[in-house]
Amino acid sequence: MKRHARILVIDDHEEMVELLAEQLRDEEFIVDVSTDGRTALVLAIERLPDLVITDLRMRGFDGFDVLKAFKELDPDLPVLIMTAFGGVDSAVEAIKQGAAHYFTKPFRLDEVLIWVNRALEARSMQSENRRLRAERSQGIDRFVGQSAAMQRLRERIGKISSVDAPVLIRGESGTGKELVARAIHEAGLRAAAPFVAVNCTSLPQELLESELFGHAKGAFTGAANARRGLFLEADGGTLFLDEIGDMPAELQAKLLRVLQEKEIRPVGSDASRKVDVRIIAATHQPLEELIKSGKFREDLFFRLDVLNVQVPALRERREDIETLTRHFFDKYRVEFKSSVRELPSELLERFLRAPWAGNVRELENAVQRYVILGEFDPVQSHAEDSAPLDLFNLREVEDRHIRRVLDYCGGNKTQAAELLGIDASTIHRKLSRP
Structure with a gap:
């Protein structure tokens, strides 16, 4: 049973509302009550319930109106319908319009609890499925x-x-x-x-x-x-x-x-x-x-x-370079608690013109190097058009960057590997290349 869920009970017969509310509170549910459909809707906007139980036949704003209004408020909100025996056909129509279930008056509490718990479990599963879909979509996003x-x-x-x-x-x-x-x-x-x-x-x-x-x-x-x-x-x-x-x-x-x-x-x-x-x-x-x-x-x-x-090369998506650069700058500035607060426009311009043979990894390494070491010579930023720069020689960038991160970690390869996002064996292999 989903204890402490909030249930809203609506019926224009006050005795019925209070009777059902008292029984549900005994089962450790939080219960709000209303004898008017419109008032119930205002109440729900202030404190959205986990489930609604409403009578079908009410004066003015009846059960169908309640069902429609609450489904517009929250399409996943379960609504249970109460009806007299003679209103079963109408209750079936309410099911077609989105009600979770109906039960007839007079009813037994154990019957109500069965459908309350089933509806709450279904709502919980829907919420979990949305959460999982959101987490999965983050993999793409x-x-x-x-x-x-x-x-x-x-x-x-x-x-x-x-x-x-x-x-x-x-x-x-x-x-x-x-x-x-x-x-x-x-x-x-x-x-x-x-x-x-x-x-x-x-x-x-x-x-x-x-x-x-x-x-x-x-x-x-x-x-x-x-x-x-x-x-x-x-x-x-x-x-x-x-x-x-x-x-x-x-x-x-x-x-x-x-x-x-x-x-x-x-x-x-x-x-x-x-x-x-x-x-x-x-x-x-x-x-x-x-x-x-x-x-x-x-x-x-x-x-x-x-x-x-x-997977496209970075040169095939050059319009993403600025976004990537700022993303990595913000990431490593926080990670390394760097005193660097701004990304120099000269550095960004240099990155926008670079060939990036090593793609996103090379760009990330270059930004990480700047954040950690503050190494950037703006005078050289105008030379790329005439001659390639050592900074953008992938093997040299990797070797120099790995050695500097090793120095930063006091020679601890395991810690350096964690910062670099590679295996410790990869550090040894790359630094032992002829």
């Missing part, structure tokens, strides 16, 4: 920018999110492919289940296989305990395989088998286990070229490319 390219991306995500099939996301590095994958998951049928992500380039083959499929105890040196693996962690939800083009050939074959058989076999185990996982894969590489060179399986490609999304 979190994309910053109103360019035509971003509007098409949001529309594409909305179309494919409710179709429970594999998705292949394509786009250059730094465009936000994982963000797209999360939005698809959060707007889809599996939103309440886990979203698990793994980068296929971050681990060697042996560890990646164990990471994906799990392993049995003693399967290899160091396997002191059994491991579930990411497929089981994502069971019922979504597994995001980033940079699928870098997956080793042997693992490609095993992934294909999982897609076909819907089951996995942990490393070192003879037993298979069923899994229910939606696969979303992403790549910045042209998989068709990898197929021609024998580096990617064509049959796996067709299994993954059931639904596809192309």
Whole structure:
């Protein structure tokens, strides 16, 4: 029973109103009463009830008028109709017009309570569904920018999110492919289940296989305990395989088998286990070229490319650069408690002209660097048209930015990785590049 819900009882017979109100209060409901439909509407505007119980036959503003007025006030507000036995036909008509249920006078309290609780539970579920839809829509709405390219991306995500099939996301590095994958998951049928992500380039083959499929105890040196693996962690939800083009050939074959058989076999185990996982894969590489060179399986490609999304490069949505820059500036100014209060117009102009080969990630890093270190030379801002600037060399930006954030964190790679939004292993890999 939904205790403490507010119920409004309307009947032009005062004795009936007070009798029902007293019985409902005994059940710990909050009850307002009225003997006039119009007065009840004014009362409801001041204190919106969770449920309305109204007599059908009343002088002047009758039950049909009440039903119509309250449905205009709140379309989801449940309205229960009371009627004498001879008014059943009219009560049925009220149901057609949106009433939740009707009961006849004289009635038993236990009968009323059944329909009160059912109506309140239905209202609660409607509210929860609206909340979930709002949360899911945030997955799409979190994309910053109103360019035509971003509007098409949001529309594409909305179309494919409710179709429970594999998705292949394509786009250059730094465009936000994982963000797209999360939005698809959060707007889809599996939103309440886990979203698990793994980068296929971050681990060697042996560890990646164990990471994906799990392993049995003693399967290899160091396997002191059994491991579930990411497929089981994502069971019922979504597994995001980033940079699928870098997956080793042997693992490609095993992934294909999982897609076909819907089951996995942990490393070192003879037993298979069923899994229910939606696969979303992403790549910045042209998989068709990898197929021609024998580096990617064509049959796996067709299994993954059931639904596809192309994430636009930043140069294809340049009208979003200013919005993105201001968004990241506000975000990191608060996060790092920076004393910087304004975004220099010279910096913004420089950003608007930059090529952004690293896309949104490169832009974000540049803004983050300015907020943390305050490094910006306005004199150089006029030189981009004649020569490329070191700031916009992606590898140099990444390396310098990572080192400075490491310094900021006192050399703590785990803390630096959290600030950068990457794995600690990625820091080591990027800084050890030749």
